[in-house]
Amino acid sequence: MGKNERLKQRSANTILNVKDVKKQYGDKVILENIQFELKQGDCAGLVGYNGAGKTTLANLIFGKLLPDEGSIYRKKDLKVGYLMQSVDYTVHDFKGVLEDQSFEAIFETTKKLGLEKVQNWEDDRLHHLSGGEKLKLALAHVWASNPDLLILDEPTNHLDYQGIEWLVDQLRTFSGAVLIISHDRYFLDRTVSYIFELENKKMVEYKGNYTAYRIEKKRLLEEQKHQYEVQQRYKAKIEGQMENLKNWSDKAHRESTKQGSPSERKQMGFKEYNRVKAKKMDIQVRSKMKRLTAELEKNKIEKPQEEAKILFQFDSSGKRGRRVLEAKDLEKTFGQLSLIKKSHFYIKHGERIGMIGKNGAGKSTLIRMIQGMEDVTGGELWKSETMKIAYLSQDVNDLKEDATVLRALDLHEREQILRARTIFANMGLPEEKLQQTIGSLSLGERTRVKLVSMILKEYDVLILDEPTNHLDLPSREQLEETLDEFEGTIIIVSHDQYFINKLCDKLLVFEDGTVRRVEMKLDDYFSRSKSESNETDIEKELLKIDHQLTAVLSKLSVISRDDPSFELLDEEYSRLLKAKKKLTG
Structure with a gap:
């Protein structure tokens, strides 16, 4: 194949070409001289600081905004599917989604993403969508449109493990081009082959996934730092030479203007010599200065940003989304008893996770596995090496x-x-x-x-096992307020439904031998599950009884046996235990 034929083929595969694009709002320039192209089959990640212009660029590509300068070429009849962040969608948008003619295709996708009975969702249901549900519904709608170019803005922000796996699989077989705006390193590593970085209004392209980009970025930073230091040393050397020449020149000028004694004034030749010398020195200084300025301008190396600032970009602005724990095909058995089977879930930094499930479902076992006190039977339980875990057990008698x-x-x-x-x-x-x-x-x-x-x-991860067991109501409220200020990750095991619902917006549900992540509060989870099985009703009753048991235990723990109310509380405790035993059969 000749050179011209290769160029024609490359041009035929190009579905988007952005050239010299500039965008500004008022006097503030957001994007400048942006150039890149996407070909059929490309999957690229778009990264950068918050406010760097990533969403602005996405809107320019989609056609929602127009560039102030430059051009954006789109292949004829190009269909662009744009997944905005879930917070950008309204109830009206989702009504439109469900009324779309491609509803059957949407329904198939939502089912794969774990959304059940979407066709029955009424207005009230749409008004109470969680972030994860919004994202899945919007993603299903985008996918059903059969786009040639996909723009995904933070697609994993609220997406659970099932949804991420589905999306990764779909992207692997997608024949069009994809542009992903994300801070999710794990997701980008599994999907993209290019990284476009927006920084200081400009764009730089890197080949490879996110990890490859970070390695190359660090290498280039070190190289720039080295070159800058060499340049500064050379500059200091030339400036030192110039300073010496200037000193000699100044001295020569002073010598040439000295009045001296009558005999010296006769030595006109000496004065002329110094004048000539001073002029030569001036010429040399100007020549050196001109040469230095030209060299520095021609090969100017900007002072690199401090590495701490770059790390801040990815470790801080994206820290809330960074995973600290992930299970893949996790299994735990004790002899013939299979406690946890083929479970997939993850926990991100800063999340508040409530663990719920029947007694004996494996919650305490998983906590021990997270702490390294219990071995994994099968699969993988990955933990961040920098994670500092603190564990509050139900036993408070160890002080x-x-x-x-x-x-x-x-x-x-x-x-x-x-x-x-x-x-x-x-x-x-x-x-x-x-x-x-x-x-x-x-x-x-x-x-x-x-x-x-x-x-x-x-610590950056708190694991709290029944933290309210011994606390009265005022103490529980104070505990909720204290934990609400905590910026790290919180994992709570508790039968106190109100406590979990107040603090946790995500759950790890232990059910039928598996552990799954649920992107909603406990009240929403129970509301959704109420009509699905009688088993859930029993679960709720057990939680209610456990809550009552906690309240009785809390009162018993602060009074003596001589207290008049002790006997009545003890009888109530026995009654609740019998009721619990009857329910668990």
């Missing part, structure tokens, strides 16, 4: 009973002590309690001591 609160926490520095006192005050533990021994505190107060210890040590 030294003869130590005061501050001594038990092993606090010595004034700043730490002041911070601890502030947190304790916010959690309803007054100053005088901090001087008491652990043994004199109630179980609820001991729980708060352990929680404060976890907060002070700056």
